[in-house]
Amino acid sequence: MVEFMQLADTQFGMRRWMSHQAKEDPQTQATRQQRWIDNGFVKEGELPNPYPVDVTDMAIESENYSKVLNIANETKPAFVMVCGDLINNLDQLDQRSALLEISEHLNKDIPLRLVPGNHDLCPDFHNASPEALQEYRSVFGADYYSFVADEALFVGLNSEIFDSSDLLGNEYETQMEFLKDTLHSQEAKNAHSICAFMHKPLFLEDPLDDDTYGQLKPTHRKDLMNLLEESRVSLMLAGHLHHNREAEYKNLKLIATGAVGYPIVGSCGYRTIALEPEVMTHRYHEI
Numbered sequence: 001m002v003e004f005m006q007l008a009d010t011q012f013g014m015r016r017w018m019s020h021q022a023k024e025d026p027q028t029q030a031t032r033q034q035r036w037i038d039n040g041f042v043k044e045g046e047l048p049n050p051y052p053v054d055v056t057d058m059a060i061e062s063e064n065y066s067k068v069l070n071i072a073n074e075t076k077p078a079f080v081m082v083c084g085d086l087i088n089n090l091d092q093l094d095q096r097s098a099l100l101e102i103s104e105h106l107n108k109d110i111p112l113r114l115v116p117g118n119h120d121l122c123p124d125f126h127n128a129s130p131e132a133l134q135e136y137r138s139v140f141g142a143d144y145y146s147f148v149a150d151e152a153l154f155v156g157l158n159s160e161i162f163d164s165s166d167l168l169g170n171e172y173e174t175q176m177e178f179l180k181d182t183l184h185s186q187e188a189k190n191a192h193s194i195c196a197f198m199h200k201p202l203f204l205e206d207p208l209d210d211d212t213y214g215q216l217k218p219t220h221r222k223d224l225m226n227l228l229e230e231s232r233v234s235l236m237l238a239g240h241l242h243h244n245r246e247a248e249y250k251n252l253k254l255i256a257t258g259a260v261g262y263p264i265v266g267s268c269g270y271r272t273i274a275l276e277p278e279v280m281t282h283r284y285h286e287i
């Protein structure tokens with residue numbers, strides 16, 4: 001059995017940025033909260049949390065991330081995975097410094113795994129740039145990769161390569177080739193479970209729903225979804241929504257985990273997952 005911890009949207013600087021924007025333009029809060037409702041960041045029938053006001057620092061993000069890493073140091077998961085939106089603004093380098101400094105607190109015998117989110121690769125939050133991708137790789141290392149832990153295979157993917165495939169040269173083809181090779185490898189055949197990670201959920205409710213910002217764009221979604229499902233991937237963990245959400249496609253279970261940094265709905269938290277042959281258990285822990 002392998003037990004690990006999954007986090008999402010540490011998003012250092014998000015509260016400060018939201019608070020600043022609302023101060024500059026009082027309409028921002030109403031507009032953005034309505035967009036969250038329209039885009040599926042808020043489930044039907046629920047309301048977004050209050051907007052951050054007068055925030056000038058990253059104290060809450062820092063405190064929450066530290067708290068989760070301290071819990072990891074005590075509980076010793078096989079690894080800690082952060083599913084993207086590590087920071088909020090690419091041009092505010094203090095966000096990255098805070099993330100890197102606190103990450104050092106994780107005991108060295110617990111691997112810290114990361115995949116990038118739209119805020120880590122898109123200067124405008126929506127369209128990835130080749131420069132930001134290169135910068136991410138030079139600071140954080142590979143943006144997609146696989147590893148084995150206790151006979152389970154884990155695959156980290158870069159959702160922004162799928163969603164910005166028209167802006168990133170041959171990155172889409174290269175990542176797909178990597179994914180196919182990984183899923184057809186001997187390691188995959190030997191694994192009792194295969195679990196994938198990506199920032200954006202594959203879909204919110206309906207795999208064929210084609211246009212909401214809270215999920216992977218339809219451009220490559222079906223191909224990816226079918227490849228994962230046909231290759232025995234049984235679990236895909238994501239973030240992006242800043243709240244918890246679950247969905248299913250055939251034998252593939254999709255779970256989006258709430259944010260460490262700012263919860264759009266519900267509370268900040270992290271998830272623990274235990275994988276053993278034929279059995280998967282998971283739990284969201286509020287912090």
Ligand SMILES: [Fe+2]
Nearest residue numbers: 009011085240
């Ligand atoms: Fe986010």
